[in-house]
Amino acid sequence: MFACIHGPDAASLADSFSPFIEMVDQQTAVFSITSRQLGRLKSIRSAVAATVEAAILAARNLPGYTFIAPGEEARVLGALLIDALPPDPELFETFDLWGIKSLSDLARLPENDLAARLGERGLFLQRLARGALSRPLRPLIPASVYEEFADLEHPIKLREPLLFLIARFLHDLTARLKSQSLAAAALYLTLNGNQRRHSLPFPTRDVKLLLKLVEHSLERQPPEAPVAKVRLELIPTQPRRIQHGLFTPAGPEPEKLELTLGKIRGLVGEKNVGYPELFDTHRPGSGRPIGELLPFRYFRPPLEARITATRLWTRMFQGQILQIGGPWRSSGDWWNPDQWNRDEYDLALSDGALYRIYLDRAPDKWFVEGVYD
Amino acid sequence: MAAALPLGWRHFEPLDTLGAAGRDFPRGRISEVIGARSSGRTRVLHALLAASTGQGEFAALVDTRAAFDACSAAAAGVELSKLVWIRCSGNAEHALRAADLLIQAGGFGVVALDLAEVAPAALNRIPPTAWFRFRRALEATPTILTVIADYPLAKSCSAMTVKLPPRRAVFTGHAPFLLLRDAS
Numbered sequence: 001m002f003a004c005i006h007g008p009d010a011a012s013l014a015d016s017f018s019p020f021i022e023m024v025d026q027q028t029a030v031f032s033i034t035s036r037q038l039g040r041l042k043s044i045r046s047a048v049a050a051t052v053e054a055a056i057l058a059a060r061n062l063p064g065y066t067f068i069a070p071g072e073e074a075r076v077l078g079a080l081l082i083d084a085l086p087p088d089p090e091l092f093e094t095f096d097l098w099g100i101k102s103l104s105d106l107a108r109l110p111e112n113d114l115a116a117r118l119g120e121r122g123l124f125l126q127r128l129a130r131g132a133l134s135r136p137l138r139p140l141i142p143a144s145v146y147e148e149f150a151d152l153e154h155p156i157k158l159r160e161p162l163l164f165l166i167a168r169f170l171h172d173l174t175a176r177l178k179s180q181s182l183a184a185a186a187l188y189l190t191l192n193g194n195q196r197r198h199s200l201p202f203p204t205r206d207v208k209l210l211l212k213l214v215e216h217s218l219e220r221q222p223p224e225a226p227v228a229k230v231r232l233e234l235i236p237t238q239p240r241r242i243q244h245g246l247f248t249p250a251g252p253e254p255e256k257l258e259l260t261l262g263k264i265r266g267l268v269g270e271k272n273v274g275y276p277e278l279f280d281t282h283r284p285g286s287g288r289p290i291g292e293l294l295p296f297r298y299f300r301p302p303l304e305a306r307i308t309a310t311r312l313w314t315r316m317f318q319g320q321i322l323q324i325g326g327p328w329r330s331s332g333d334w335w336n337p338d339q340w341n342r343d344e345y346d347l348a349l350s351d352g353a354l355y356r357i358y359l360d361r362a363p364d365k366w367f368v369e370g371v372y373d
Numbered sequence: 374m375a376a377a378l379p380l381g382w383r384h385f386e387p388l389d390t391l392g393a394a395g396r397d398f399p400r401g402r403i404s405e406v407i408g409a410r411s412s413g414r415t416r417v418l419h420a421l422l423a424a425s426t427g428q429g430e431f432a433a434l435v436d437t438r439a440a441f442d443a444c445s446a447a448a449a450g451v452e453l454s455k456l457v458w459i460r461c462s463g464n465a466e467h468a469l470r471a472a473d474l475l476i477q478a479g480g481f482g483v484v485a486l487d488l489a490e491v492a493p494a495a496l497n498r499i500p501p502t503a504w505f506r507f508r509r510a511l512e513a514t515p516t517i518l519t520v521i522a523d524y525p526l527a528k529s530c531s532a533m534t535v536k537l538p539p540r541r542a543v544f545t546g547h548a549p550f551l552l553l554r555d556a557s
Contacts, residue, residue, distance in 0.1 A: 269462075278447060295449060
């Protein structure tokens with residue numbers, strides 16, 4: 001049986017009956033109830049029924065305490081006006097045209113004909129009106145914190161014993177996540193009060209992978225002092241579900257790729273690994289392409305150049321100017337410190353290459369930005 | 374279907390059939406694209422990446438000099454969301470190590486190692502065994518390792534070398550109002 005309490009302090013009242021409560025709205029709480037507890041409900045505006053929805057409808061719309069015996073739902077709820085159902089302006093207009101005023105009017109309609117005229121939504125409302133819509137209780141479960149902590153008497157100086165401790169934490173935490181059908185979305189490791197955050201590109205419970213990520217992080221950035229306090233927290237999320245296609249080319253395994261990129265990040269730096277992205281801007285080299293573009297290679301940073309009417313010099317190359325196209329003036333972001341304001345030229349040099357050069361109008365200097373290739 | 378190359382490059386037929394047969398840029402092998410500045414190395418690279426990512430594969434670019442232009446690559450048809458981009462700040466040693474790790478990880482259609490514009494002194498320090506190692510690691514994988522360089526580096530380890538001749542700029546209009554159209 002399910003009980004529903006409707007009133008301003010529904011949550012606290014429901015809490016005195018059961019730890020598992022579904023809050024339908026601020027003033028309506030539903031929970032599972034035993035026959036022994038029924039006596040305490042009689043002084044409260046509440047309803048008891050065999051289905052969750054019938055209990056909610058009765059508690060919201062009938063005064064005082066209502067007990068609906070199994071099989072009596074349609075009879076008890078039948079007296080309610082059609083407005084007691086969840087609002088659906090389109091269907092309510094149809095009901096009005098049909099002369100349906102109460103739930104009993106709706107409950108009496110033949111199911112097949114109703115479904116043919118009003119579809120699934122109409123059938124849903126009729127089941128509600130009959131009190132026959134059965135669904136499980138959806139209790140509010142407070143979010144668990146997946147965290148392990150150790151305050152060590154003897155600080156750990158070496159990486160291996162620290163990883164051993166972290167591996168134990170990870171085994172325990174991932175087992176807890178597994179029991180709740182969850183996976184980790186991020187890993188927060190706090191050593192001596194300094195927190196390292198690892199956002200995982202995909203939810204995982206793989207201890208080996210998580211441990212490897214921690215190991216790479218410790219290799220890249222070892223703790224500054226022997227570790228006396230270790231706290232590990234896994235942020236839970238729904239596990240990954242992938243539908244592989246028969247004809248989809250196989251990509252890199254996410255676990256393996258993340259470890260590989262972790263190693264490469266250690267080699268070339270965090271900011272040098274990723275995937276390119278274009279922005280909604282007209283800034284040269286950052287915006288989305290408009291039309292066909294010649295393939296281009298950048299000199300990063302741009303090469304400072306000295307230019308005359310016939311020659312160009314940089315620290316890497318020099319040559320005679322054969323042809324020159326331009327200028328193409330562009331400017332933008334004048335309200336930002338990193339504004340740009342420049343005149344671009346395309347240049348064919350005597351070394352056989354085609355360069356893009358520009359005059360930066362703020363410091364009035366020439367640069368070679370790159371080469372068309 | 375692999376992306377077609379822009380007009381003017383039709384004679385370079387092999388790339389058009391990259392994905393269909395894998396016979397032009399052979400899978401599981403090292404290929405080299407060599408040439409001087411403006412010879413079209415980047416155009417070939419973009420076409421290769423576009424063909425690979427267009428088939429739904431993932432590709433990786435080890436960009437030693439951080440020269441990659443995402444804008445023109447996107448215009449050439451490269452799906453940027455399927456491209457892992459690694460910049461090595463000019464360090465050829467890091468670039469080789471990164472390429473090695475990517476090949477070992479597996480699952481990429483193309484791993485492009487861009488060593489163009491790298492100082493010859495740094496390139497000369499690459500031991501020949503590195504290329505043998507790559508060749509061995511690539512065997513029995515569907516990955517194409519493409520090396521972009523100013524001159525041949527992998528030598529006998531390379532299954533195919535594309536030498537690109539110098540090209541000439543095509544400007545239209547009359548001086549001083551010239552417009553760069555292409556290189557041919």
